[in-house]
Amino acid sequence: MIDFALLFFLVVCAVAAIQMRDLLSSIMLLGIYSFIMAVVWTRLNAVDVAFTEASVGAGITTILLIAALSRTRRMETKQCVPPANLLIYGTVILLTSAVLLYGTLDMPTYGDPGAPAHSHVAPRYLEKSYEEVGVPNVVTAVLASYRGYDTLGETTVIFGAGICVILLLRRKI
Amino acid sequence: MSERSAYEHVIKRAMTKLLVPFIQLFAFYVIAHGDIGPGGGFQGGVILGAGFILYVITFGMNEGRKRISRITSDLLSAAGVLVYATVGFVCMAAGGHYLEYAALPFSSPQLAGHLAIFVIELGVGITVAGVMITLYFLIGRELK
Incomplete structure (x- = not known):
């Protein structure tokens, strides 16, 4: 249950970070995204990875991105995408996600003791x-x-x- | 309303002075305990760098450069890799392969591995902290 909530918030943060026109808000949403990701790693018992995600992803990356933002403008300029391009982008995204989903079909189930990662x-x-x-x-x-x-x-x-x-x-x- | 510099806020300065020593102590704890619990050179180095960056954000780049000069941060970035690589060569001098800790002349291979891993984690931490500090100085811009 908590996994679904975490994954839901991950997706919400990712979409919000893309949609924000205020780049400072985008950076902060990315920091939140990294912290949620750290919780997900902890749920998967990968505490070392969770620690790295929290310190590098949420900590220093946020600092360096804000530092980089101080050299440019805070607001994103609005740009209009022609509808024809949207169609192309949509097709590429759908195809890529279909390929990725197809790839996950071959992965062993979570916690499978016979998985290649656990047997080599x-x-x-x-x-x-x-x-x-x-x-x-x-x-x-x-x-x-x-x-x-x-x-x-x-x-x-x-x-x-x-x-x-x-x-x-x-x-x- | 008088214009004040962004570096003159009392609360910010006091809190930073209070927090930075503890952040850096925690960073060294993370580096030193990487072999027992979660953590290690990379995470500890990042925390060490972030603690110093907090100081630079509060007190300004010039004040920060008084603490860690350009040459010092450059040398730190290089020194960590050097420490790591030197451990490898010391292992070779002791008769083993490159980075074969068990060849080091300690009472047991476990002790040799433990100590060598502590030294290389310290090397990783020094490089990461040095590079992060350098990056912030180069990318960031002085506040008005």
């Missing part, structure tokens, strides 16, 4: 990670040890993004 390397992580890595949190053991190269790469990507922004925007400050 997950048992090894759950049973052996404390002996092999020495860290109680399995998520951290996977991120920092089994997939240590990935995390090093991600950190380098963040560093690279920072360098790119410095190269593009560096002024006096």
Whole structure:
């Protein structure tokens, strides 16, 4: 029941964020969207992902978007879309959602113990990670040890993004 | 009505001074406890950066740059990746593969893994915090 309520609010926030002409309101709605998403992750027992969503999605993204907004105008300019284009957009959206829905048909049901995600390397992580890595949190053991190269790469990507922004925007400050 | 600078509101300044130390302490808690509970370098670094950005929003960019200068934030962004990569090379020097923590000379492979993961989480946190602070300084604009 609460899942349906959360998903309903997610959709409402997403649609409202698109429809708003006031961009500051849009950004705040996106922050609310991220917080609801964090609750959804918690409902799915993915607390690490929920934490990331709350701190990155709702926290720093909102701050940086508002900072970016301070360099432009707050109100979106009104633009008229010709009806013929609306028809094309509608068709593309319907086709894409049909393909995505078709793709979900093959997914295992939620909590299925025989799902590929639970039968490949997950048992090894759950049973052996404390002996092999020495860290109680399995998520951290996977991120920092089994997939240590990935995390090093991600950190380098963040560093690279920072360098790119410095190269593009560096002024006096 | 006299025009006042956006940086002169007493309530804003007092609340920021009160909150920022706790936000940053929480950030370090999140980084250090990533191996026990939810959290880790990425989330902790973001919170650390956000705490400093709150300070910059309240006191202005010039005041913020007095605390963390341009060179410091640039160095922080690079230092975290360096720390992470260095742990990998230390593992190689100790006779293992790159990032093979069990090769580190501690009493047990579990202890070695635990300590190494703490160090690399700290590295991730430093880089993320440095980049977030840099981004805010570059993207944001000074209030009137």
